[in-house]
Amino acid sequence: MKKIIVAGAGHGGIVAAMYLAQAGFDVTVYEAKQEADLGYAQYDSVHLDGFELAGIPVPEDYKVKRTGITFMIPGTDLPPLKQGVSDDTYNVEIDRKALYRWLIGPAKEAGVCFRFGCAVKAPIMLGSRVAGLTTDEGDVYADLVIDAAGIYSPVRSQLPEALGIQNTITSTDIMRTYRAFYTRNMEAGEPAYKYIVSLLPSPFCGIVWAITHETEVDILIASMAGELTDELIEEKTALLKASNPVIGEFIRGGRVADIPVRQPLSMLVADGYAAVGDSAFMTIPLKGSGVGHAMRAGKILADTVIADENGFYTRESLWGYQVKFFEEMGNGSMLMAVIKNELPFITQEDIEYFFRENIISSELLEAFGSEAKFTKILASIKFKELREKARKIVGRPYVRGVLVRGGKNITRCIMAQGNLKEKYETKSANKWNASYNALFDSILEEALKENTKEPAEEAEAKNDTEA
Numbered sequence: 398m399k400k401i402i403v404a405g406a407g408h409g410g411i412v413a414a415m416y417l418a419q420a421g422f423d424v425t426v427y428e429a430k431q432e433a434d435l436g437y438a439q440y441d442s443v444h445l446d447g448f449e450l451a452g453i454p455v456p457e458d459y460k461v462k463r464t465g466i467t468f469m470i471p472g473t474d475l476p477p478l479k480q481g482v483s484d485d486t487y488n489v490e491i492d493r494k495a496l497y498r499w500l501i502g503p504a505k506e507a508g509v510c511f512r513f514g515c516a517v518k519a520p521i522m523l524g525s526r527v528a529g530l531t532t533d534e535g536d537v538y539a540d541l542v543i544d545a546a547g548i549y550s551p552v553r554s555q556l557p558e559a560l561g562i563q564n565t566i567t568s569t570d571i572m573r574t575y576r577a578f579y580t581r582n583m584e585a586g587e588p589a590y591k592y593i594v595s596l597l598p599s600p601f602c603g604i605v606w607a608i609t610h611e612t613e614v615d616i617l618i619a620s621m622a623g624e625l626t627d628e629l630i631e632e633k634t635a636l637l638k639a640s641n642p643v644i645g646e647f648i649r650g651g652r653v654a655d656i657p658v659r660q661p662l663s664m665l666v667a668d669g670y671a672a673v674g675d676s677a678f679m680t681i682p683l684k685g686s687g688v689g690h691a692m693r694a695g696k697i698l699a700d701t702v703i704a705d706e707n708g709f710y711t712r713e714s715l716w717g718y719q720v721k722f723f724e725e726m727g728n729g730s731m732l733m734a735v736i737k738n739e740l741p742f743i744t745q746e747d748i749e750y751f752f753r754e755n756i757i758s759s760e761l762l763e764a765f766g767s768e769a770k771f772t773k774i775l776a777s778i779k780f781k782e783l784r785e786k787a788r789k790i791v792g793r794p795y796v797r798g799v800l801v802r803g804g805k806n807i808t809r810c811i812m813a814q815g816n817l818k819e820k821y822e823t824k825s826a827n828k829w830n831a832s833y834n835a836l837f838d839s840i841l842e843e844a845l846k847e848n849t850k851e852p853a854e855e856a857e858a859k860n861d862t863e864a
């Protein structure tokens with residue numbers, strides 16, 4: 398019987414483990430935490446298709462109609478902008494502990510063995526093949542290692558460079574978040590909007606939200622600009638409280654955690670190895686949602702492994718997973734990552750401009766909720782309209798950057814996607830890998846350079862664009 402070991406009980410890893418055990422594989426998951434400590438006191442949203450496309454039953458008790466987000470700009474008289482949401486769209490709003498129970502129960506029934514409280518320390522290499530894991534319980538060898546240990550995976554981060562799997566991440570790759578729950582101050586009455594997100598520009602660069610539930614208020618403070626200090630958390634909590642009188646007293650939460658908000662890992666597989674979920678940066682870059690993608694990728698991975706009748710689990714035989722992930726999710730995430738790379742430079746005036754000029758519309762906001770719609774909107778006539786607006790405002794560097802440079806980089810991304818060939822060949826796989834990483838390095842570099850231009854260079858660039 399082929400042996401598969403999973404590092405970390407990440408959502409995609411559990412889904413893959415369940416399908417593989419059902420197919421007769423010997424599967425063990427090594428998870429650092431105790432089972433009771435998995436998840437946290439937090440409700441998260443997962444699109445229904447995250448469950449449906451992963452073949453996991455939708456937890457009906459947690460299915461709710463989607464609430465449109467209302468965006469606000471604190472300290473201005475600009476009217477709030479409400480995200481459009483079609484009537485028939487539902488989400489699963491589920492607390493993480495319940496979600497873990499929902500996934501782990503069937504995985505155990507399928508025969509997956511969970512070693513809770515057992516941390517993975519590093520991959521074991523035999524030449525260029527990942528042959529096992531060093532864990533708290535000693536070394537374990539397997540035919541395939543699935544890496545589902547999250548953003549700071551000790552497996553991915555210690556793979557030899559020769560495998561071509563990017564193992565470091567930079568501060569621009571993450572969004573640092575603080576999430577807490579407060580009592581709902583009933584005396585404040587019904588809030589005008591239930592789900593309020595305020596955009597906070599550079600230098601904080603991020604968002605804060607207040608979501609009013611029946612008896613409590615969920616708050617989030619998220620920054621894309623590095624440290625989220627206690628002082629910043631205090632300051633932003635006070636800001637939220639001042640504009641949302643429904644926020645009462647602290648109840649629970651208060652955890653600081655990082656979410657990947659970058660393009661997916663360019664290379665998901667190596668001989669004996671496959672990464673899934675946050676360890677491969679599969680979150681949607683503009684939102685940080687990653688549960689749905691992780692579960693769907695877990696299913697694709699299991700299908701690919703089951704289809705490998707030789708049981709060698711090489712980069713070549715796992716290539717189908719790489720290709721299908723990008724086709725179904727990764728290509729859309731690449732485009733969103735282009736836009737995301739511009740966000741750290743946004744100013745208060747630019748945000749106001751976006752709202753005032755209707756560059757951010759209710760429809761565009763809806764598109765951000767769905768990759769399929771996002772891609773469609775980019776390809777639609779609306780994009781031309783945005784470009785027209787950009788022409789009128791060439792003196793506004795940030796907006797010009799996003800609309801003109803963003804458009805160019807999206808085209809570069811679409812062209813790069815052509816480098817990922819369906820049939821595996823070492824040469825073309827290496828070309829894809831190198832060109833993908835070089836593309837995003839250059840996009841980030843360019844955004845940095847353009848957005849930190851001196852005024853004289855700025856005037857020159859403006860003349861160039863006008864010409």
Ligand SMILES: Cc1cc2nc3c(=O)[nH]c(=O)nc-3n(C[C@H](O)[C@H](O)[C@H](O)COP(=O)(O)OP(=O)(O)OC[C@H]3O[C@@H](n4cnc5c(N)ncnc54)[C@H](O)[C@@H]3O)c2cc1C
Pocket residue numbers: 404405406407408409427428429430435440441442443515516517518545546547548549550551574575576654655656673674675676680685686687688689691
């Ligand atoms: C505040 C916050 C809010 C979020 N909200 C949403 C949301 O609403 N919707 C959504 O879809 N996504 C949301 N996300 C993102 C989501 O949590 C992840 O994208 C998703 O969990 C997929 O990640 P994963 O399962 O691969 O990894 P993780 O959830 O990070 O799981 C990795 C597992 O590996 C274990 N592990 C780590 N290191 C080791 C080790 N050395 N040895 C053994 N085990 C190890 C960890 O204990 C953990 O159990 C949110 C994230 C945060 C931080």
